[in-house]
Amino acid sequence: MPRNPSDGAARAASLDAVLDYAWTAGDFTAADVMDAVGVTRSTAIEATAALVGLGLLDELPNARDAGDYRMGRPARRFAFRPGAGILLGIDAGRTHLTVAVTDLAGTRLHTERRDLSDADDTRADRRRVIVRTIGSALRKAGVGRERVVALCAGVPAPVDRQGVSPRHPSGFWERMNPDLTELLAAWAPFVRVENDASLAAVAEGAMGAAVGCRDYVALLAGDRLGAGVVVDGHLLRGRHGGVGEMLAFDHVHDVEGASGLGHRAREWALDLIERGDLAADSPLRTTAPAEVDGRLVLELAAAGDPDALRIAARVGATLARVVSVLGSMFDPQRVIVSGAISAGIGMIVDTAREALPADMHLPAPEMVVSQLGDEVVVDGAIAGAMDLARRNTLDLWLARQNATED
Known part of the structure; x- marks a missing residue:
């Protein structure tokens, strides 16, 4: 978009800097702008006035008007206008x-x-x-x-x-x-x-879970595996956006595909049901196949059901294999298991930590469960x-x- 030619390059740059500061600063004064942005007082005053004029900042009541009396002339206060x-x-x-x-x-x-x-x-x-x-x-x-x-x-x-x-x-x-x-x-x-x-x-x-971390992988682990990869603070994409695609796992022993952890838990539970390889009192025996999903299996595992625990251990071993490959490819500090299934996946992550191979050469990444759930x-x-x-x-x-x- 073209800039107003009367502003000049320096003024445009100062407006950008002040607006970027104001976006998350809460209420502030011209003195706060000077300290945070590194501009002169006159530039801070001009920039805030211009942004108020554009409707991007609001001028707030000064300290005296707000009931916080101070000696001398009260400072003008501003805030970003999110609306x-x-x-x-x-x-x-x-x-x-x-x-x-x-x-x-x-x-x-x-x-x-x-x-x-x-x-x-x-x-x-x-x-x-x-x-x-x-x-x-x-x-x-x-x-x-x-x-x-x-x-x-x-x-x-x-x-x-x-x-x-x-x-x-x-x-x-x-x-x-x-x-x-x-x-x-x-x-x-x-x-x-x-x-x-x-x-x-x-x-x-x-x-x-990656605030302050510059090297990490967010692993979406619901129906299909997908990875968002950040290295040196930069989100990686690749020429066609394929950095986080999991097609390579078609060729990894004990993973063999990009099916997500929830999908695997469901499929392995259905296999046990079909083969009748369940304890006599297993809740899975009386659950209709259409009602079996990854969340149910994890809930049963958390409740101590032996058959669900078997499935969870198998899923954990698969997750460990996935994390070991991601660790060797991208050398992340942290792998975050994210997505809707993350709400009940703590047991699987615990199992995966124990199952990580000892011969990775590079230090194994830390594995954590996202707290953002299905809103991530x-x-x-x-x-x-x-x-x-x-x-x-x-x-x-x-x-x-x-x-x-x-």
């Missing part, structure tokens, strides 16, 4: 869709959730249901689409820097990411489409949208001001 715009964070999974509407500070105004069926699995159907759900979420949040500044969406497919997914032999990746960057450009000036595991890594680094991808999408907004909002507001003046 100046709207963000959208989207988790567009294979079987679910979540759209979160937030203000510019990431505070949720409304969250719309929808289960997806096979009827929603074509490219056209997914595009239609995503657009319909965004519109519904905005209406229920009570905000117009013209207020949306940035949008970030996560999909279960590799995604390159342009938001494009490569072709898949069965067309799965193209269905999961049906040209969303182009589709969603109608809903926000700034759009980012990412792999869902990559957004899980963004969330863990912003508010989860949409949390990462909100953080991704906020990052877009922080880098681009000033340009957008200045361009709108120029258009109004013209």
Whole structure:
């Protein structure tokens, strides 16, 4: 977006710096800006005044007006105005869709959730249901689409820097990411489409188990395995966005595929049921196969059921193999088991820690369970949208001001 030519490069840079500081600073004064941003007093005053004029900052009552009396002239106080715009964070999974509407500070105004069926699995159907759900979420949040500044969406497919997914032999990746960057450009000036595991890594680094960590892997471990990889503080993608894809595990002994931990627990439980290889009093004997899922198996294991414990140990051994390969490939400090299944996976992670091979050469990564649960991808999408907004909002507001003046 073009800048207002009367501002000058130096002033534009100072506005960017002050706005970035204000975004998370709470209330502040010009003196706080001087200390944090390293600008002169006159520049701090000019920048805050310009941002107030643009509607991106609010001027607050001064200390005396707020009842906090002080001798001398009270300092002018400012705060970022999160209601100046709207963000959208989207988790567009294979079987679910979540759209979160937030203000510019990431505070949720409304969250719309929808289960997806096979009827929603074509490219056209997914595009239609995503657009319909965004519109519904905005209406229920009570905000117009013209207020949306940035949008970030996560999909279960590799995604390159342009938001494009490569072709898949069965067309799965193209269905999961049906040209969303182009589709969603109608809903926000700034759009980012990412792999869902990559957004899980963004969330863990912003508010989860990887805060302050520069080398980590967020392992989405529900129905399918996916990894968001951060090395030296940078999210890795690769040429086609395939860094976190688990296709290589098709060729790893005792893993043999990218099926997630929950999926494996369910399949191994169903195998025991079919073969009748269960204790006489096992709850799995009286559970209908359609009701068996990974969460149930983990709940039974936590309750001490011997058959579920057998399955959990097998899943833990598989997780240990996966983590050992990721450790040798990326040398992370930490591997975070994330996603919906993470709520009941502590026992499996404990088993995996004990099962990690002793011959990894490199130190084994720490394994922890995410506390973000099934919101991890949409949390990462909100953080991704906020990052877009922080880098681009000033340009957008200045361009709108120029258009109004013209």
